[in-house]
Structure formats: C-alpha cells, structure tokens
Amino acid sequence: xxxxxxxxxxxxxxxxxxxxxxxxxxxxxxxxxxxxxxxxxxxxxxxxxxxxxxxxxxxxxxxxxxxxxxxxxxxxxxxxxxxxxxxxxxxxxxxxxxxxxxxxxxxxxxxxxxxxxxxxxxxxxxxxxxxxxxxxxxxxxxxxxxxxxxxxxxxxxxxxxxxxxxxxxxxxxxxxxxxxxxxxxxxxxxxxxxxxxxxxxxxxxxxxxxxxxxxxxxxxxxxxxxxxxxxxxxxxxxxxxxxxxxxxxxxxxxxxxxxxxxxxxxxxxxxxxxxxxxxxxxxxxxxxxxxxxxxxxxxxxxxxxxxxxxxxxx
Amino acid sequence: xxxxxxxxxxxxxxxxxxxxxxxxxxxxxxxxxxxxxxxxxxxxxxxxxxxxxxxxxxxxxxxxxxxxxxxxxxxxxxxxxxxxxxxxxxxxxxxxxxxxxxxxxxxxxxxxxxxxxxxxxxxxxxxxxxxxxxxxxxxxxxxxxxxxxxxxxxxxxxxxxxxxxxxxxxxxxxxxxxxxxxxxxxxx
Numbered sequence: 001x002x003x004x005x006x007x008x009x010x011x012x013x014x015x016x017x018x019x020x021x022x023x024x025x026x027x028x029x030x031x032x033x034x035x036x037x038x039x040x041x042x043x044x045x046x047x048x049x050x051x052x053x054x055x056x057x058x059x060x061x062x063x064x065x066x067x068x069x070x071x072x073x074x075x076x077x078x079x080x081x082x083x084x085x086x087x088x089x090x091x092x093x094x095x096x097x098x099x100x101x102x103x104x105x106x107x108x109x110x111x112x113x114x115x116x117x118x119x120x121x122x123x124x125x126x127x128x129x130x131x132x133x134x135x136x137x138x139x140x141x142x143x144x145x146x147x148x149x150x151x152x153x154x155x156x157x158x159x160x161x162x163x164x165x166x167x168x169x170x171x172x173x174x175x176x177x178x179x180x181x182x183x184x185x186x187x188x189x190x191x192x193x194x195x196x197x198x199x200x201x202x203x204x205x206x207x208x209x210x211x212x213x214x215x216x217x218x219x220x221x222x223x224x225x226x227x228x229x230x231x232x233x234x235x236x237x238x239x240x241x242x243x244x245x246x247x248x249x250x251x252x253x254x255x256x257x258x259x260x261x262x263x264x265x266x267x268x269x270x271x272x273x274x275x276x277x278x279x280x281x282x283x284x285x286x287x288x289x290x291x292x293x294x295x296x297x298x299x300x301x302x303x304x305x306x307x308x309x310x311x312x313x314x
Numbered sequence: 315x316x317x318x319x320x321x322x323x324x325x326x327x328x329x330x331x332x333x334x335x336x337x338x339x340x341x342x343x344x345x346x347x348x349x350x351x352x353x354x355x356x357x358x359x360x361x362x363x364x365x366x367x368x369x370x371x372x373x374x375x376x377x378x379x380x381x382x383x384x385x386x387x388x389x390x391x392x393x394x395x396x397x398x399x400x401x402x403x404x405x406x407x408x409x410x411x412x413x414x415x416x417x418x419x420x421x422x423x424x425x426x427x428x429x430x431x432x433x434x435x436x437x438x439x440x441x442x443x444x445x446x447x448x449x450x451x452x453x454x455x456x457x458x459x460x461x462x463x464x465x466x467x468x469x470x471x472x473x474x475x476x477x478x479x480x481x482x483x484x485x486x487x488x489x490x491x492x493x494x495x496x497x498x499x500x501x502x
Contacts, residue, residue, distance in 0.1 A: 061466070062449035062459040092471055097450065115453060117446060119466030156463045169423055170464045171457035173416050174409045175357055176377040178350045184342040191335035198329040205322075265318065313322040 045135065045142050048072035048107070056151040061119050063153075064097065067128065069110040069146060076137055079108050083134035090129065093118035116153060123154045205311045216245050217307040224300055232291045235299055236280045242303065253277035265309045272302045349374060356381040372401040376410060379417075388421055408451035412458050415444030419465055426468070438469040 052068040059065065071079065079101065087096050098113035114128055127150040135142040207215030220242035227235050243251045247259055253274070260267045276299065282289040308314035349370055352362050356377035367374045375398045382391035395414050400407070418441035425434035445462035448455060 060459055061463050062445075062453055062455075064453045095450070115450065117449075117462070119463045119470070156460050157467075159467075170416065170419055170461045173380055173383065173413045174457065176353050176373045176380060177406070177409070178353060179346045179371060179373055181343055181346040181350075184339050184346055187335065187339035188343055191332050191339055194332040195329060195336050198325060198332060202325060202329065205325075268316070309318075311322070313319055314316060 045074050045077050045137060046071060046144055047074065049144055051146055051149070053149050056149070059116060059151055059153045060156050061117060061153070063116055065114045065116065065128065065151065067112040067114065067149065069112070069133075071108045071110070071133070071144070072106055073108070073135060074137075075106075077135050077142070078137075079110075080134040080136050080141070083132060084110065085112070085129075085131050090114075093126075094128070118153050120153050120155050121159055123152050125150055125152050127151070205313075207311065213246070214310050216242050217303050217310045221300070221303050221307055224303060227296070229291055229293045229296045232283065232296065235296055236283060239276065239299055239303060240280065242306070253281070265314070266306070268314065269302065269305045269309070272298075272305065276302055353377040359384055372398040372406065372410075376406075376413065379413060383413075383417055383420070388417060391417055404451050408448045408455060408458070411444045411448035411451065412455065412461075415441045415448060415458070415461060415465070418444060419461060422465075422468065435469060438465050441465045442469070 048071065050070045052070065054066060073079075081101060084099060084101070085096055087099050089095050093116060095115045095117065096112060097115045098111070100111050102109045102111070110133075116126070118124070118126060127148040130146045130148040133144045133146060135144070203209065204212060205214060207218045209215075220238050223238050224235055227238075240251075243259075246263065247255075251259055256270070256273060256277070260270070266273065279289065279295065283291075305314065352366060352370070352374055355362055356374075357380060359381065361381060362378075364378075367378045375394050379391045379394040382388075382394060392414075395410055395417065398410055399414075402410070418437045422434040422437035422441060425431070425437065442462060442465045445458050445465060448458040449462065452458070
C-alpha cells in the first residue's frame with residue numbers, strides 16, 4: 001500500500017517536471033525568436049560589420065599596421081568613399097600609406113595600411129584614430145563608427161644617444177649593391193648555345209664531319225680539281241663514284257627516276273644529269289665522244305650544283 | 315630562289331644574329347664586372363675615374379657618394395646622391411634615401427660635438443625626412459628605423475599644445491607640432 005502511494009507521488013512529480021520542461025523550452029524558443037528579431041539580419045541596413053586588426057603590441061618606429069574592415073550591407077546601400085580617411089599624413093606620427101576598397105560579392109572590404117613614426121622613450125600605448133563610415137540609401141545617410149584601435153610601440157635603443165662599441169652613434173651606411181650579372185650570363189649562355197647548335201648544323205651541312213654523307217660531292221670536287229681535260233676517264237669515274245656512293249649502289253641512267261624518288265632535290269638538275277650519263281655512255285662505249293675543256297667544265301659545274309644540294313643551299 | 319636556298323640563308327642569318335648576341339652579352343658581362351670592380355674600389359676608399367661614374371649605373375654613384383662621405387666631402391656626396399634619388403627600383407631608392415639620411419645625421423652629429431646647435435637642427439630635420447622616405451619605400455629596413463629613432467632622440471617632436479594626452483591622435487590632427495632639440499649626453 002505504502003509502495004503504491006510512493007509510486008503515485010513519483011509519477012505525479014515526473015509529470016510536473018515534464019510540463020515545466022516543455023514550458024521552459026517554449027519560453028526559450030520564444031526568447032530566441034525575439035533575439036533573432038532584434039538582431040534583424042534581414043532588416044538591418046548593415047548586417048555584418050567587423051574591424052580586423054593585427055596583434056596590438058610589439059611595434060617599433062617605421063612599422064606598418066594593416067587594418068581590414070569587412071562590411072555586409074543590404075542591397076541598394078552603398079559606401080560613401082568620401083567618408084574614408086584620406087591617404088597621407090594623419091597626425092604627427094601616423095601616416096595612412098595605403099587604402100583600397102574591394103567589393104567581394106555582398107561584402108565590402110576596406111584595407112587600410114598605416115605607418116607609424118613614433119619614437120617612444122619606453123613602451124607606450126598609442127591608438128589608430130577611429131572614423132565614421134557613411135552609407136547612402138537613396139537620400140538617407142547611415143553611419144557606422146570604426147573605433148579607435150590601441151596598440152603599444154616600443155623603443156629600439158636606450159634613452160641616451162651615445163656611441164656604441166664601434167664608436168658610432170648610428171647604424172652605418174648601406175653598401176651599394178653589386179650589379180647583377182645574371183641577365184648578361186643568361187644571355188651569354190643562351191646565345192652561345194644557339195650559336196654552337198647552328199654552327200654544328202652548318203658544319204654538318206657543309207660536310208665537316210668525317211663520316212657524313214654530305215661530303216660525297218665535296219670530296220669529288222676536290223679530286224676533280226687536280227685533273228685536266230686529258231684525264232676525262234678519271235673525271236667521269238670520280239663523278240660516277242660520287243653518285244654511286246650517294247645512291248648506296250651503282251646508279252645508271254635508267255634508274256634516275258628511282259634515284260629522284262629518294263633524292264627529290266636532285267630532280268632540279270635533271271637536265272645536267274641526263275647530259276652527264278649520255279656523255280659518259282658515249283665516252284666509254286661508243287668511243288667517238290670528243291673531249292673538250294668545256295666538257296670537263298660542265299662536269300665540274302654539275303658536281304658543284306650537286307655540292308650545293310648536298311649542303312642544302314639549292 | 316628555292317625554298318631550300320632561303321632556308322639555308324636563314325640558318326646563316328640566325329647564326330650571324332646569335333653570334334652578334336653572344337658578343338653583345340659578353341660585352342654586357344664584362345661591363346657589369348668592371349662596374350662591380352669600381353664599386354668595390356670606391357667602397358674600399360679608393361677614388362676612381364669620375365667619367366666612368368658619370369656614364370655608369372646609379373649603383374656607381376651611390377658607391378661614389380659613400381666614398382665622398384668617408385672622405386668628409388659632404389657637399390659632393392649630397393650632390394651625387396641627389397642625382398640618383400629617383401633612379402632604380404624601390405629597394406634601391408630606399409637605400410639612397412637611407413644613405414642620404416646618414417649623410418645629414420653625421421654632419422649634424424659633428425655640429426653637435428662642436429656645440430653648433432643652430433647648424434645641427436636643420437640637418438637632423440633633413441635626416442628624419444630622408445629616413446621617413448626610406449621607410450615609406452621599405453618598412454622592413456631596421457637600419458632606417460634605428461637611425462630615425464636616433465634622429466628623433468636628438469630632435470624630439472612634440473606637440474605645441476599639451477592637452478594632457480599629448481598623443482591623442484584626434485586632437486593632433488588639426489594642430490601644429492614643433493620640434494625641440496634635446497641632446498642627451500649619456501645617462502646620469
């Protein structure tokens with residue numbers, strides 16, 4: 001019986017607690033809604049405003065301090081740039097060296113860069129002066145204060161001006177920088193490599209490499225230079241040998257078409273080649289071919305043309 | 315003229331151009347090394363032919379100004395530096411201004427040592443101006459910071475009207491300030 005009564009009391013207490021809890025929940029929800037209504041992210045003209053500053057200590061003379069102001073406004077509200085502080089000297093010891101306004105989507109970011117020229121005798125607290133930003137919405141003007149920002153600045157040297165260990169009051173002159181030779185070196189190496197490459201290629205074209213196939217007619221011309229009209233048989237043999245070497249097998253007149261297929265550039269001197277093979281045939285086989293100095297000259301001209309082709313100049 | 319012949323001529327032309335570039339760059343490299351030798355010579359305290367400095371790079375003038383300052387030829391050093399104030403990149407211009415500040419400050423110190431305060435004051439002011447300009451160009455230059463502080467100690471800047479909080483920036487913005495000479499001669 002006693003157990004039953006205790007059980008009923010506990011049940012009643014639990015129910016009461018649950019009711020109180022649910023009321024509290026409703027109340028807190030209501031308060032949250034009220035707060036949300038007060039903050040008014042939708043209705044406030046400036047929905048977000050933050051001044052981002054660096055560490056507020058450890059500055060010395062000549063240091064720069066960056067300040068970033070981030071603003072988010074309702075559409076249609078524009079920042080009046082005239083309300084921004086002007087670039088230049090703000091007071092005796094403070095310069096505003098840089099100011100720029102960026103629009104990043106709905107956010108307006110103002111970047112300010114100050115430079116301090118305060119020479120404190122001991123660690124001293126200074127402050128960047130605040131200013132009032134103005135926004136325009138139609139004819140209405142809204143204001144938002146950027147507060148002062150305090151920071152400490154420290155001295156770099158002791159109080160008395162006296163000579164240091166090197167018997168100088170001050171830091172020495174800066175040594176003039178030595179001129180950089182990297183651009184000239186780079187230019188030198190690149191022009192040198194290009195020259196070497198081109199020179200090597202031309203040397204290859206002109207048959208200066210011992211095993212090059214581009215020296216066939218060069219050698220033939222050298223041998224021909226020693227001959228006179230009396231050595232026509234030798235001259236013709238030299239020329240034939242040169243053509244055979246180029247063709248990698250004996251070259252006959254009827255094979256010229258195949259030869260041109262492999263060495264198309266020689267087709268340009270087809271007439272001279274046809275003449276050469278005709279002349280050679282008649283000289284060796286008919287035995288009636290007259291030999292004149294002009295014929296030897298013609299063979300030399302043919303080989304010179306071949307030489308030009310060989311070095312890629314024709 | 316066939317395509318092959320044109321190609322062949324072009325290879326020769328390219329070779330000629332690259333050899334020209336090679337000669338030009340060799341000349342440029344020799345000139346850089348010769349200028350650097352002159353700079354080293356001036357820094358070591360030996361004078362060089364002025365015509366080479368006049369026709370050379372601004373770094374040479376900076377070196378000669380340093381040499382002239384070492385020899386206490388301050389006016390010549392000043393005129394040499396003033397010729398290169400707007401030359402070179404930002405870092406170089408900062409260096410020129412720093413050395414200019416040092417030139418003024420050293421002269422001011424010399425006057426202070428002989429107790430010629432009236433001569434020293436404008437020079438300290440000029441030195442401060444030069445260091446400020448150097449720091450505006452390169453705010454990371456510790457030597458400029460240090461020497462500016464030396465100059466500031468010699469000639470502290472104070473507000474004309476002491477409003478209780480002499481560093482209140484809002485009040486200073488519209489007020490004039492002045493400089494008061496103070497030459498601390500060592501701690502007590």
